[in-house]
Amino acid sequence: MTTSIDAQYQQYLNAGLTLDLTRGKPCSDQLDLSDTLEDMIGGNFKTADGIDVRNYGGLLGIPEARALGGALLDVDPKYIMAGGNSSLTLMYQFLVWRLKAWQADDPAQTFKFICVVPGYDRHFTICEHLGIEMVSVGFDSNGPNLTDIEALVRQDQTIKGIWCVPKHSNPTGHTYSDETVARLANLPSLASKDFILMWDNAYAAHDLDPQARPLSNIMAYAQAVQTADHIALFASTSKITFAGAGLAFCGLSEPMLKGFETFLTPQMIGFDKVNQLRHARLLSGKDDIAKHMAAHRTILEPKFRRVQEKLRPLADAGLATWSQPGGGYFVSLDLKIASATRVIALADAAGVKLTPAGATFPYGRDPEDKNIRIAPSFPDMIALDQALDVLVCCIVKASEINH
């Protein structure tokens, strides 16, 4: 078999491919679904209550955009800040604010965050950039391993927060169970007094299966156990409308929202309200969102199905396991032997870019060197087929080298 795999790999090397499975970028057909954003103003720059969106002001966003954020995050719009084009920026700014508060209480201290792994590399980069140490915790079938998490926050008061992607998690595709959401909502009552739960609900509306299990409402649980001031919800339309020109949202309790607004005031006058109005008119309620996301599903579902089909030989050969996500943008693949770095280098040499080995772990270090994140949304079906063929070939080849 070695010879045939080597010959196949050589063919890919010769083919001069340039394929990319690295990032969760929408494809062009998906972006087309929102091109009518450009027609939404039609000369009327006023919100329903008469705000001229062209001018300065209004850091919390226009009411219509806050309502859209409320629909996505399943909370009352009064808890929502409608922002600019990047939820990443909102999360970053939010943590800068919290970090300042922790440091005011305890200037000499280093602070820590719990990171569920494998997870989203950009969450980890924010922590690293801000000097927040990361403590990794794994998943079980319901979501993050809560027994470990609860023990950690009880014993270490310098642990100030946790990153969660609760629905169609990046990259594992988990949607947290009702019990997991309830226990997470209670977590701040076990933890340091200024603990914060970062709830990045990036894939809130992004089901591949229209019957997908809904995510429980963490803010409702948190209100019941008096932890609402410790929950920070985030979402965006980056994977609903335009990846680089959508809206970001933050959901916070009223005192926290007020505090965050005050923190942001010296650094901005307000977000782009014209784009907020475009979006609010395109997606003016849960029905609009559902219809729009069904169109995304039609494009994405065949790609995710193809990933499952193409990887199947790896299961038969016992070389890897992988997630079957009910939505989101990723498939998380775990090799049976420690060879992710090698596989990704082989694929790269053959012109197929994959997310760097270790990227889904804090500090870019996968302790087992086994996890590979696959992002099938951007390539067309032909490119996806080729890229997956190369990936499978590289995994087989790497496993033979290692044996």
Add this chain to the structure above:
Amino acid sequence: MTTSIDAQYQQYLNAGLTLDLTRGKPCSDQLDLSDTLEDMIGGNFKTADGIDVRNYGGLLGIPEARALGGALLDVDPKYIMAGGNSSLTLMYQFLVWRLKAWQADDPAQTFKFICVVPGYDRHFTICEHLGIEMVSVGFDSNGPNLTDIEALVRQDQTIKGIWCVPKHSNPTGHTYSDETVARLANLPSLASKDFILMWDNAYAAHDLDPQARPLSNIMAYAQAVQTADHIALFASTSKITFAGAGLAFCGLSEPMLKGFETFLTPQMIGFDKVNQLRHARLLSGKDDIAKHMAAHRTILEPKFRRVQEKLRPLADAGLATWSQPGGGYFVSLDLKIASATRVIALADAAGVKLTPAGATFPYGRDPEDKNIRIAPSFPDMIALDQALDVLVCCIVKASEINH
């Protein structure tokens, strides 16, 4: 005269006015000039070199938008980052980055900035928010008092920078002379090794007089004296297109631009490139900008002329002096006696909002309590007339109380 002024003031009190001269907001007619931004995409979301502006990526901005920034800031587009809707945010982020570098060199130190006064309140707020101490320096007729500034930076290595609004300065209306620009470009060579000159060229294209004296190019001077790494240029289209939905620009030497991009990478994927493309198509060169700004001038010039006319009795009575700006958004008025707080309170009681007393000084403290900033752009002519009448009445009334 007291009786007649009191009677007049009482009439204003009774009139139930609600007028606002506080902020440099464009009026609705000015915003209308850019409504065609919404037609600029017309189904074509690709830049000239084929970038799909709807998708992720490209932190420095699209080439067309960088060219627009280069035209505004009078530098090669390779020095430009085209950002989001707020130059204030870019300035804030830039100073956070520099502060981090200063602190890395000298963790225990407090750092200082020179603030030319009267100046822009939001610059001062950024410093205050970041814990940067402010040292005030006044103006002479050419611009900031450079003899004082040069002496300060020579003697105090904890002074790390200076704020400048070099053209139609906020609020005084100064445009720095050629000699002032040349001396400022050389300032970093006298100062702390990581000194930064914040060049907020917010009114680069905003002449009220089409023959207005041009501003010399500080980057050209800085390159000649090897200080280019210490100059940070900023501009925006907030007062060219939409105040809340324009583009911001930052101009830096190549190594500084690279460093700033690296600093921003953990907090964002990129700015809104769709809005960048809209703007670049509306304003595709210096001729477009000049034509567009001439239309603004037609709206603004009569308002600034009216301010001059309405204030004239104050000069005759020896109660105040004020600036005759050749552009920008403000008239800076200096009372002869210390009564700015009193005047602003009187006006407020009569329904005319003015920028709070002291706002144009660091920490909101005008040592002489004499400066009032007038922003005539937003009200229509009738409202402007009324507001100015009230202001003049309040100044006369306050002067009589004080005498």
